[in-house]
Amino acid sequence: MLLNYNNFTTEINKIGFFENKAKIAVGVSGGPDSIVLAFLLSKFAKIKGYTVIALIVNHNLRLESSQEAKEVSDYLTRNKINNKVLSWRRKKNKKASQEKARNARFEILHNYCKNNNIIHLFLGHHFDDNLETFILRKIAGSDIEGLNSMNSEAIFEKVRILRPMLNCTKESIIRFAKKNNLQWIKDPSNENMSYSRSKIRYEIENTLKFKKIAKKDFENKKLIYIDYLSMINRHLSYLITKITNNKVEINKNYFCKLPKGVAIKILVILTKYVHNNSIRIKNRKIDLINTGLSKKNSNFRTHSTIFASISNKIDIYPIK
Incomplete structure (x- = not known):
C-alpha cells in the first residue's frame, strides 16, 4: 500500500469506532515507523477533535538510551505533538533480550493507557514486521494461531491495540518520511546479527527470492486462518x-x-x-x-x- 494521509485514514476507518473527543496514545520508539505514525495520527486527531499523546519508552538497554529518548521527545515537542517519556526500571546487571525489552515496552505502554483511561493504543508495526514475526514463529513451530501473527486490531485488558500500517512496507514508510522531511533515530540493535529477528530482517531486505517465497507463504496462511475462524x-x-x-x-x-x-x-x-x-x-x-x-x-x-x-x-x- 502506498503510504499517504488519505490511505492512512482509510485504514483507520476500517478499524472502526472512536468515541467523541477520543483520547488516543501512540507508542514511539524514535524509528521511522513510529515517527511517521505519530505525525499521521497527530494530523488525524486534530481534524477529528481527538487528544493524542506520544509515549516514548526509555528501555535503558544502551548508554545512549536516555539521550535518545530525550531527543525524540524534544523533536515531537518542536512539532507540537504532546508526548511523555516512560522508563523501564529493570534490575541492574541483569541482561535483557530483544524479546524481553519488547514485551516490557508493551507492558509499560499498556499500563499507562489503563491508568490514564486511554482505550486506543496505536503501534507502528508494518508489513515487514509481520513477515518477520511469521517467519520466526514458523521456525519455532507455531500453530495456526501463532502463524496468523499480528492483526490490525486486538483488545488486551480493555485497551484496543491498533496497527493501521500493517499493509505498508518498510520501504513505503521511509519514502513517506523522507518526502515529508521527518527525522528519526537509528537503533543499532536492529543490525545486531546475534538476534534472530535481525538475521531474518537482513534476509528480507537483501534477498528478493527469500522475501517473495516468505510473502507468498504468509499470504496463503492468512487465507487458511480466515477459513479456520469460519470453522x-x-x-x-x-x-x-x-x-x-x-x-x-x-x-x-x-x-x-x-x-x-x-x-x-x-x-x-x-x-x-x-x-x-x-x-x-x-x-x-x-x-x-x-x-x-x-x-x-x-x-x-x-x-x-x-x-x-x-x-x-x-x-x-x-x-x-
Missing part, C-alpha cells in the same frame, strides 16, 4: 445453548466430540467473553481443564473462571 464460528453456533453477559452454557456432548485444538480454542474464546476480554489465559491450564471436562461431571477452575460440567451441559462463568 470455529460454525462450531460455536452449534455449541452454545444459552448465553448472557457473563455466563455461557454449551452442549457437552457436542463439545466432547471436537478435536482437542478446536476445543481449547473455543474454551479460550468463551473464557474471554465472560470476562469481557479483560483477562490473560494460560493455554496449559485450559488444556488440563479441557481434558477434565470430557471425563467427568465436576467443577474445574482457573484463578478467575469456573467450568461446571453437569450432565449434558457445561457452564462457563467468572468467579465473583
Whole structure:
C-alpha cells in the first residue's frame, strides 16, 4: 500500500469506532515507523477533535538510551505533538533480550493507557514486521494461531491495540518520511546479527527470492486462518445453548466430540467473553481443564473462571 494521509485514514476507518473527543496514545520508539505514525495520527486527531499523546519508552538497554529518548521527545515537542517519556526500571546487571525489552515496552505502554483511561493504543508495526514475526514463529513451530501473527486490531485488558500500517512496507514508510522531511533515530540493535529477528530482517531486505517465497507463504496462511475462524464460528453456533453477559452454557456432548485444538480454542474464546476480554489465559491450564471436562461431571477452575460440567451441559462463568 502506498503510504499517504488519505490511505492512512482509510485504514483507520476500517478499524472502526472512536468515541467523541477520543483520547488516543501512540507508542514511539524514535524509528521511522513510529515517527511517521505519530505525525499521521497527530494530523488525524486534530481534524477529528481527538487528544493524542506520544509515549516514548526509555528501555535503558544502551548508554545512549536516555539521550535518545530525550531527543525524540524534544523533536515531537518542536512539532507540537504532546508526548511523555516512560522508563523501564529493570534490575541492574541483569541482561535483557530483544524479546524481553519488547514485551516490557508493551507492558509499560499498556499500563499507562489503563491508568490514564486511554482505550486506543496505536503501534507502528508494518508489513515487514509481520513477515518477520511469521517467519520466526514458523521456525519455532507455531500453530495456526501463532502463524496468523499480528492483526490490525486486538483488545488486551480493555485497551484496543491498533496497527493501521500493517499493509505498508518498510520501504513505503521511509519514502513517506523522507518526502515529508521527518527525522528519526537509528537503533543499532536492529543490525545486531546475534538476534534472530535481525538475521531474518537482513534476509528480507537483501534477498528478493527469500522475501517473495516468505510473502507468498504468509499470504496463503492468512487465507487458511480466515477459513479456520469460519470453522470455529460454525462450531460455536452449534455449541452454545444459552448465553448472557457473563455466563455461557454449551452442549457437552457436542463439545466432547471436537478435536482437542478446536476445543481449547473455543474454551479460550468463551473464557474471554465472560470476562469481557479483560483477562490473560494460560493455554496449559485450559488444556488440563479441557481434558477434565470430557471425563467427568465436576467443577474445574482457573484463578478467575469456573467450568461446571453437569450432565449434558457445561457452564462457563467468572468467579465473583
